[in-house]
Ligand code: ADP
């Protein structure tokens with residue numbers, strides 16, 4: 260259970276003075292369920308309100324607080340005119356102007372003859388100082404803050420309410436035992452946890468808002484440390500789990516290698532040996548194989564599977580979609596047949612007798628490798644002796660799901676493959692529970708993809724050129740035409756794709772196909788199959804083709820409204836071409852009104868094909884939360900740490916977490932107990948299940 264010390268921070272926002280149920284609900288929606296979530300919301304700006312006695316020194320547009328004497332109310336004749344209150348600051352005329360007002364309120368707040376303090380933006384207009392809707396009107400200067408933090412714009416919660424809530428929570432901050440390493444804290448000159456929060460919420464100058472202040476660094480570090488500890492805890496639990504020792508002489512692998520028309524890259528050889536070394540360990544393998552599109556992950560996975568097969572185990576290969584499962588099945592079957600290794604396919608679509616016979620053969624160890632979708636792991640699928648599970652393209656998987664899957668696989672080793680190159684810093688925070696292998700080298704002999712950026716206005720020209728290529732060429736050229744992402748709804752996505760499809764059909768005739776996300780799987784597969792088999796020249800698609808599909812003759816990728824796609828998506832899409840020997844090209848068509856960021860994105864695409872570089876740029880342009888897509892935001896949304904700024908802190912946190920857990924694996928020392936508080940603060944309590952009991 261959560262230590263009582265932390266309870267004050269885990270109360271409902273409605274416990275704050277002046278925060279009723281309605282506001283409480285808004286807070287919960289915006290920040291999270293607890294008070295602590297409100298504190299994680301840092302100011303993004305600051306207003307300084309100096310009290311200015313010498314009003315003559317005020318410059319135009321300056322925000323300041325003044326003492327005034329109320330002289331006269333000028334009530335407008337019609338509601339369309341502003342209400343004005345004429346005041347004086349010494350001999351200087353000061354005018355308060357209100358466009359929206361309740362006259363009774365103004366006369367009460369500003370009775371004629373009274374002295375008041377007002378604060379706001381002071382404008383010099385025709386010898387007067389004018390304040391339009393002053394931010395403060397009060398009889399006590401103390402009621403006007405000198406420094407006012409501004410919070411990122413919040414729907415339903417005004418800055419004032421936000422500040423009020425923050426102050427209310429800061430007033431009762433518990434004093435928590437320090438979890439930081441004292442040397443680190445001293446070296447970095449970081450404040451205590453509570454002081455750090457107080458400082459962050461009380462900026463006094465613009466530099467106080469920088470992510471590099473000691474206070475913000477400390478809190479970012481706290482968050483990263485909590486993340487790394489949690490991941491290491493999960494990982495050590497997996498490591499403690501018993502696995503099989505899987506080792507073979509590598510005869511099948513050798514046979515396969517001999518049959519290939521190409522040589523493995525150095526990266527493939529290196530990664531394969533990392534995997535095999537892991538498989539030979541008596542503990543369970545949990546390894547992430549990361550490699551850019553086209554880096555040749557599939558063959559590596561197959562060799563790992565053959566290693567298991569030769570050692571007397573079965574292998575399972577899971578793809579995220581039917582299309583991909585089928586494609587992998589075709590590929591792997593071709594490779595495996597000469598080796599007398601039996602590969603079968605099982606998806607939701609193998610039914611009845613087919614399914615029954617696959618299941619019984621599987622159980623009797625007559626199938627060596629089973630390829631499929633999630634259907635591989637439903638209840639009645641029983642393996643004889645499952646040694647290795649490969650999951651392809653599962654960058655959308657979180658830690659929790661991975662845990663669930665390994666439960667199904669019992670002692671089987673797990674190899675997860677991701678085609679989303681992500682910067683190391685992100686890999687360590689998302690996949691920190693896994694060992695990492697990177698395929699950072701592309702097979703030789705691939706011609707670079709020529710990427711061009713063109714205005715959508717020139718689509719007709721593009722179509723004309725395509726026509727020449729398709730009709731007039733002896734080489735088979737196939738084209739992907741990806742339709743715009745329309746933000747409002749999937750329906751409008753579809754409409755755009757449909758329209759383009761019909762138009763292209765008019766120009767190219769029947770050899771044009773359409774796939775989109777709302778088609779049934781079987782329909783989608785049928786169209787895809789026709790494209791793969793070369794029966795279609797042009798495939799119009801929404802982004803459903805993004806993941807994995809491999810069509811060697813496809814050498815042109817057109818992306819319409821490319822400015823609406825993120826870098827990762829563009830890179831994935833472009834990776835669909837350039838897989839064969841033909842010179843390939845990618846045309847990025849953009850619509851009107853490009854934002855600066857969109858221009859930068861398109862520029863990056865034109866400049867490089869290096870997925871890791873693109874990912875790094877993406878991180879810089881977008882921030883971590885968005886980079887990996889919403890599915891992972893639960894894992895990735897750092898609230899305090901910004902990996903484009905705090906990457907070095909991440910490395911430290913990682914080392915720190917490693918050392919901590921090697922000395923105190925169950926967090927039982929004094930520091931360990933303090934660190935448990937940290938884990939609770941960042942709501943990582945699910946990992947406590949992995950402590951000791953696990
Ligand atoms: P991805 O990493 O995107 O899954 P694939 O495994 O689908 O990449 O490989 C892409 C293509 O490159 C496949 O056609 C595969 O046969 C080929 N390939 C794999 N490794 C090599 C290599 N070392 N040299 C040449 N081609 C290779």
Ligand code: MG
Pocket residue numbers: 556557678807
């Ligand atoms: Mg692949």
